[in-house]
Amino acid sequence: MSTPLSLTSNFFFFIFTATVLYIAYTIPKQEPNQTNLVFYVHDYFSGVDASAITVAGKSGPTSHILHFGTIAAVDDPVTEGPTIESNEIGRAQGLYINSQLDGKGLHMAFSVIFTDGEFKGSTLEIQGADIFSMKEREFGVVSGTGYFRFVKGYGIMETEFMDIANLRAVIKLNVTVKHY
Numbered sequence: 001m002s003t004p005l006s007l008t009s010n011f012f013f014f015i016f017t018a019t020v021l022y023i024a025y026t027i028p029k030q031e032p033n034q035t036n037l038v039f040y041v042h043d044y045f046s047g048v049d050a051s052a053i054t055v056a057g058k059s060g061p062t063s064h065i066l067h068f069g070t071i072a073a074v075d076d077p078v079t080e081g082p083t084i085e086s087n088e089i090g091r092a093q094g095l096y097i098n099s100q101l102d103g104k105g106l107h108m109a110f111s112v113i114f115t116d117g118e119f120k121g122s123t124l125e126i127q128g129a130d131i132f133s134m135k136e137r138e139f140g141v142v143s144g145t146g147y148f149r150f151v152k153g154y155g156i157m158e159t160e161f162m163d164i165a166n167l168r169a170v171i172k173l174n175v176t177v178k179h180y
């Protein structure tokens, strides 16, 4: 007497479907992990410890970094704390290009290469605008390697110290990334 359309099998089919849907919707979705880290970048265009040089621009390789069009290569120390004496945990290597007509904004594209500490052997890829006259500016974290594979995020940059005449600055970077 039982056919697939019988009341009983329809009823069990309904219960089965409802159960499957219920389970599917109540399994907690895996939230991406989040990592927050704060570090300091020492960006010195002058001095015996200079770690940034201009390489091209309107008036050649010696163009001023605060003039539109100037490109700089950087290999800046990255430390745990705000002073250069604090533990060096990596290097910020890449480039800045002055990309604002009035000279007051940089575009940055660099890797933070961790050489010590919790994230030793991993890198973060940072890209974004640095309107350095602002107290806080936000930038994007586009990717990473090692511990930071597949990450995406953002960071907030703050000038900790600035000697504009000698082009020496210490920048605090506060990065938040999500791992997928």
Ligand SMILES: *[C@@H]1O[C@H](CO)[C@@H](O)[C@H](O)[C@H]1NC(C)=O
Pocket (backbone or CB within 6 Å): 038, 156, 174, 175, 176
């Ligand atoms: C880092 O930034 C987050 C917001 O993204 C903020 O909640 C946190 O207090 C900041 N940490 C430090 C040490 O500045």
